[in-house]
Amino acid sequence: MILGDLLNGPGKSGIEYYTIMSLSKNCYENGLVNVFTYNKRIEVISFFIEHPDESFRSSDVIEFADISKRTWYDKNKDALLELGIIESVSGKRKYRLNRDNPLTNLLMSIYFYPRS
Numbered sequence: 587m588i589l590g591d592l593l594n595g596p597g598k599s600g601i602e603y604y605t606i607m608s609l610s611k612n613c614y615e616n617g618l619v620n621v622f623t624y625n626k627r628i629e630v631i632s633f634f635i636e637h638p639d640e641s642f643r644s645s646d647v648i649e650f651a652d653i654s655k656r657t658w659y660d661k662n663k664d665a666l667l668e669l670g671i672i673e674s675v676s677g678k679r680k681y682r683l684n685r686d687n688p689l690t691n692l693l694m695s696i697y698f699y700p701r702s
Contacts, residue, residue: 626657627665634672634683635697641680 633651634642642650648658663681666672670687674680684690 626651626653627662629653630658630662630666631671631693632697634681635694638683638685638694641675641682643680647681 630647630651630653633647644658644663647653648655651658653662663672667674667681669689670684671690671693672681673684675682
């Protein structure tokens, strides 16, 4: 797996790298934004990381992560499931963070990385 898979989906290339110095103050929210820059997939991943023990319906993710239905269904849900970052529960009607996935643990460590 390459880092481009995280932002663009498995098998697709292209990731933009930014240093902390190139980020605006509005984007300086968490370690994931600092590494990968802001985008809606990072918003969704951040939402699940902020609620690691909870399960959510698609409508909850759309509302609380403040994304469109298209962003969730067309661009994020399947990619995050395939990467193992989230898992389906309750008969595939709810989703939660897959804390057993090494990639998820890496993302959590980046998210909570102390800022200096």
